[in-house]
């Protein structure tokens with residue numbers, strides 16, 4: 001009960017400050033992330049159905065029902081500021097599944113993942129190894145945009161990742177490409193840097209997984225283009241081995 005009241009009060013204060021002062025409101029950024037994180041934790045603790053929803057996610061048998069559940073999700077604080085729930089795009093049974101970090105501004109506006117500058121680069125990277133965007137299933141660790149494109153918070157990942165895990169199970173790809181640290185660490189359940197995780201084929205629940213740089217990081221660090229392309233060659237090899245049977 002105390003957690004419930006605390007959570008509500010803190011959430012109300014944060015919400016009204018954001019409304020009054022915009023996303024750059026007075027709390028210093030480190031402190032703000034800590035507060036937002038605390039709100040998410042308290043919210044999760046006060047939600048009587050939180051555990052039931054997690055169990056429901058794991059038992060859903062179709063992508064459509066999973067999408068509907070995600071579209072009404074209020075498991076973390078991000079539902080308060082989102083315009084869209086960015087669930088995924090692509091064929092329900094694609095051979096390749098790409099996993100990014102979280103929607104940005106354009107994705108939040110359109111409801112479609114990877115449509116901004118990073119998305120355009122993603123399309124080009126995929127094409128460089130013979131993959132058309134329309135043939136690939138594209139999702140993110142978080143389905144809602146973190147305000148100001150801040151990093152996902154651990155509680156948000158905890159609340160949202162059951163959707164991603166179920167997506168992988170239902171799509172059943174031959175290979176998963178984890179773009180960026182958050183996707184790789186979340187799926188592999190490790191804290192290693194991307195530099196350590198890339199360059200090799202891992203397994204996530206028996207599915208080959210290749211971790212590589214996030215396209216947004218590539219835009220800032222063009223020297224990572226070659227290693228990214230090499231990682232995508234690994235993807236190509238996995239697909240070829242799968243076809244050879």
Ligand code: URA
Nearest residue numbers: 100101102103113114
């Ligand atoms: N970055 C991501 O990780 N995902 C998107 O959908 C867009 C940008």
